[in-house]
Amino acid sequence: MNNDKLVSIEEIIEGLKKAKEGVKKQPGLMKSTVGYLDAVSTYVERIATAKQDGKWVASHGTQQPLEILEAMDVRGVFNEFWGVVSDIVRLESVPAALSVSASTGTPAEVCSFFRNMDGLMHAGKWPRSDFFLYATSCCDNVKSFHTLGRRYGIPSFGLERSYFPYTAHAMEHWKNEYKRLIAFLEEQTGKKLDYDRLKETVRLSYRLTELHLEIDKLVSHVPCPLSPECFSGTLVAIRLLPGTQKGIDFLTELRDELQERVNAGIGAVRDERFRVMWSSFTPFFHPTLMSFMQQKYGAVSVADMLSHWRGQAKWMLDPDDPLGNLAYRTVVAPGNCQYSSGVDVGAVLSDKAYRFKVDAAIFNNNFGCKTGAGYGPVIKDELMRLVKVPTLTLDCDVLDHTFISRADVESQMDSFFEMIEGSKAYQERRALV
Amino acid sequence: MNAPLQTLTEMQRLSSPFPESVTVKDWQATGRKVIGWFNPYIPEEIIHAAGMLPFEVTGDNEPVQMQGAEAHMHSNSCSKIRTCWQMQLDGKYNFLDGLVSSHMCDQDMRLFEVWSYYKKLPYMDSLYAPRKRDEVAVKLYLTDLEGFRSRLSQFLICRVPDQHIENSIQVYNRGRELMHQLYELRKRDRPPVTGAEALEVSKASARMPRERFNELMEQLLAEIQRTGREIKKARRLMIIGNDLHNTTQVAALESADAVVVADEMDLGIRRAWGQVDTKLPPLEALARYYVLGRPVDKHTWDSDERLAFIGELAEQYQVDGIVSENVRFCTYLGWDKFDLKKQMQERGIPILELDLEYGHPGGAQMRIRAEAFLEMLESRAG
Numbered sequence: 036m037n038n039d040k041l042v043s044i045e046e047i048i049e050g051l052k053k054a055k056e057g058v059k060k061q062p063g064l065m066k067s068t069v070g071y072l073d074a075v076s077t078y079v080e081r082i083a084t085a086k087q088d089g090k091w092v093a094s095h096g097t098q099q100p101l102e103i104l105e106a107m108d109v110r111g112v113f114n115e116f117w118g119v120v121s122d123i124v125r126l127e128s129v130p131a132a133l134s135v136s137a138s139t140g141t142p143a144e145v146c147s148f149f150r151n152m153d154g155l156m157h158a159g160k161w162p163r164s165d166f167f168l169y170a171t172s173c174c175d176n177v178k179s180f181h182t183l184g185r186r187y188g189i190p191s192f193g194l195e196r197s198y199f200p201y202t203a204h205a206m207e208h209w210k211n212e213y214k215r216l217i218a219f220l221e222e223q224t225g226k227k228l229d230y231d232r233l234k235e236t237v238r239l240s241y242r243l244t245e246l247h248l249e250i251d252k253l254v255s256h257v258p259c260p261l262s263p264e265c266f267s268g269t270l271v272a273i274r275l276l277p278g279t280q281k282g283i284d285f286l287t288e289l290r291d292e293l294q295e296r297v298n299a300g301i302g303a304v305r306d307e308r309f310r311v312m313w314s315s316f317t318p319f320f321h322p323t324l325m326s327f328m329q330q331k332y333g334a335v336s337v338a339d340m341l342s343h344w345r346g347q348a349k350w351m352l353d354p355d356d357p358l359g360n361l362a363y364r365t366v367v368a369p370g371n372c373q374y375s376s377g378v379d380v381g382a383v384l385s386d387k388a389y390r391f392k393v394d395a396a397i398f399n400n401n402f403g404c405k406t407g408a409g410y411g412p413v414i415k416d417e418l419m420r421l422v423k424v425p426t427l428t429l430d431c432d433v434l435d436h437t438f439i440s441r442a443d444v445e446s447q448m449d450s451f452f453e454m455i456e457g458s459k460a461y462q463e464r465r466a467l468v
Numbered sequence: 469m470n471a472p473l474q475t476l477t478e479m480q481r482l483s484s485p486f487p488e489s490v491t492v493k494d495w496q497a498t499g500r501k502v503i504g505w506f507n508p509y510i511p512e513e514i515i516h517a518a519g520m521l522p523f524e525v526t527g528d529n530e531p532v533q534m535q536g537a538e539a540h541m542h543s544n545s546c547s548k549i550r551t552c553w554q555m556q557l558d559g560k561y562n563f564l565d566g567l568v569s570s571h572m573c574d575q576d577m578r579l580f581e582v583w584s585y586y587k588k589l590p591y592m593d594s595l596y597a598p599r600k601r602d603e604v605a606v607k608l609y610l611t612d613l614e615g616f617r618s619r620l621s622q623f624l625i626c627r628v629p630d631q632h633i634e635n636s637i638q639v640y641n642r643g644r645e646l647m648h649q650l651y652e653l654r655k656r657d658r659p660p661v662t663g664a665e666a667l668e669v670s671k672a673s674a675r676m677p678r679e680r681f682n683e684l685m686e687q688l689l690a691e692i693q694r695t696g697r698e699i700k701k702a703r704r705l706m707i708i709g710n711d712l713h714n715t716t717q718v719a720a721l722e723s724a725d726a727v728v729v730a731d732e733m734d735l736g737i738r739r740a741w742g743q744v745d746t747k748l749p750p751l752e753a754l755a756r757y758y759v760l761g762r763p764v765d766k767h768t769w770d771s772d773e774r775l776a777f778i779g780e781l782a783e784q785y786q787v788d789g790i791v792s793e794n795v796r797f798c799t800y801l802g803w804d805k806f807d808l809k810k811q812m813q814e815r816g817i818p819i820l821e822l823d824l825e826y827g828h829p830g831g832a833q834m835r836i837r838a839e840a841f842l843e844m845l846e847s848r849a850g
Contacts, residue, residue: 198596408543408545412541
């Protein structure tokens with residue numbers, strides 16, 4: 036099998052570098068776009084240089100306390116992010132990696148983020164990892180971390196998390212799981228955790244949360260000041276860079292620019308006709324879809340269903356108990372709330388849709404995602420019931436561009452926005468804006 | 469040609485029509501409740517101790533036409549949960565007074581949620597199913613069991629006492645022992661039952677009061693001894709993977725010159741292996757059994773033991789080949805495929821991989837693949 040199409044970490048670094056230079060020359064983009072790409076580049080470069088910097092690398096899934104990793108000189112590779120950045124840098128890489136994965140016997144119905152990881156590992160193109168970390172979540176694919184760890188001789192550790200996280204027992208259990216994780220990392224690295232350092236990464240992470248909430252308030256303005264090129268800025272910072280100064284620097288820059296735009300009344304588009312909430316992003320191989328929507332329909336992407344904090348997000352309960360804080364953070368953090376019932380998620384998202392004045396939702400029914408397949412319809416019905424927001428369900432594979440054509444997506448959008456414009460709920464909402 | 473097993477015919481009669489059988493109707497006619505359950509992390513003993521009938525929510529031998537389920541769960545969900553939901557939409561599960569599930573796999577929980585959202589039953593509950601097998605996992609699961617017992621007691625407005633649970637454990641242990649005896653008989657060169665018949669027995673165990681099932685199991689074992697029944701087939705097969713409830717799929721495999729002598733299904737061996745420790749406090753004993761006491765299943769992160777168990781079972785039952793059936797969209801089995809094949813190759817055990825839709829009848833396609841597999845086994849033997 037020819038693996039030339041598979042993207043390597045060096046090629047990703049080079050691709051991001053070129054993209055950063057490109058946006059500097061492109062007029063009309065938000066200034067923070069450079070900072071956004073810089074944050075992403077930094078994340079990748081830290082992985083590439085880990086060994087020479089005397090650090091370790093952990094490939095991992097969701098629900099991970101990255102603050103602990105940061106305090107223990109461990110740099111994370113979030114496997115879902117790797118699929119996204121692969122798509123952005125080299126479109127043909129993911130389908131090629133999926134083919135490699137299929138050749139090992141992994142079925143095509145398994146999530147493509149994990150099959151991409153499987154294929155790249157099999158071909159030796161996955162970032163060098165010292166260990167794999169994973170946790171119970173809504174996603175059953177986390178089993179693959181153990182499976183692949185065994186296959187490639189990489190130690191792995193799984194954090195077990197109760198489905199009902201709010202009881203005292205469940206929180207205590209989760210905190211103890213963190214202690215077991217620390218013991219695992221200490222054994223692997225031969226270094227003891229410095230708790231003062233952990234307190235500092237937790238403090239930085241909390242500051243990142245505060246910035247995220249400030250940005251959310253600004254983005255909810257009409258017209259929405261956030262342009263597509265920075266749409267996933269907060270999610271990137273929160274999910275990849277918690278506990279780092281880099282994350283704070285980027286979100287501070289983004290917050291300040293959004294504030295300027297709000298003050299000046301600058302919106303992402305001149306005539307904002309629709310405000311859209313995505314399940315996460317566009318299918319990742321079509322990042323220009325948001326700009327297309329703005330131009331064609333005046334539809335601005337204002338929110339996603341992943342980057343929301345449950346409740347008040349005041350997770351810093353006791354500065355002297357960093358593990359207790361992190362245990363609580365995990366259950367309210369963006370992207371982790373999906374480990375819950377669809378009704379619960381639907382209620383939280385309805386609240387978000389209300390606060391962001393959303394007119395329409397687009398839900399990617401990602402082919403390999405059984406969670407989305409199971410709770411998508413419930414969320415759709417809750418959004419309609421509670422805030423009268425209709426949902427377009429896009430059957431796609433968010434990583435594999437061969438699954439659905441761009442023309443098909445655009446055609447579905449045509450009829451969707453036409454339908455919304457004619458709806459009573461939309462007209463009533465617009466009358467209030 | 470062997471005569472049909474009279475006791476099995478009686479088990480089938482009591483379990484028919486499916487799912488609201490004569491047994492269910494008789495049970496409810498006396499004012500007692502029926503609680504549905506989805507997966508093997510629901511201790512039936514606790515429901516039984518509360519004086520209710522635990523009933524496994526599944527499909528059966530008739531394929532179900534999807535005519536609405538996909539409005540509530542997309543078609544890239546596994547076909548087992550869509551089948552169960554379609555049956556609910558068709559009114560087949562209207563007799564349930566409650567439903568209990570566990571987060572053994574996310575799709576099971578999504579079915580539970582859809583049920584809660586669109587058709588809430590008077591009692592609905594769910595548990596966590598640990599992915600690890602250690603003392604911490606036992607403690608985590610035990611806490612959930614205590615909560616389950618409390619909530620069920622509140623529903624009944626009557627505490628489910630330890631003594632009742634202890635009694636239920638004994639009843640269920642006896643059932644496991646009897647089912648295990650049947651598995652032991654299938655080790656014979658000429659086993660007394662086909663795989664299809666054994667599957668019907670396992671299904672019955674989850675659809676009727678356990679005391680009655682135990683009586684019938686004793687009769688069945690006696691009948692087997694009395695009749696000297698033997699299945700004369702050239703090849704011995706083992707089925708592994710997702711639970712099958714459409715027996716015609718097994719019958720299709722056995723339509724050629726082969727008999728299924730063992731399985732690695734939750735519905736099969738995991739209902740027949742091991743015993744709950746009667747010396748421990750009952751909830752702790754149940755927690756230990758359900759987390760540690762049964763063969764490792766597909767949802768456990770570390771599947772080394774599962775794969776080793778499959779290999780050992782195949783050797784104990786002297787199987788010529790393994791049929792690995794995956795219901796499409798089963799994530800767990802998807803990740804075990806590579807290592808399963810590798811490990812069985814190392815043991816010299818051939819595997820036939822079948823990707824199925826749950827509940828589909830065992831048609832010509834399955835028969836053709838089974839025949840080709842058997843031909844391959846034949847050529848190896850020759």
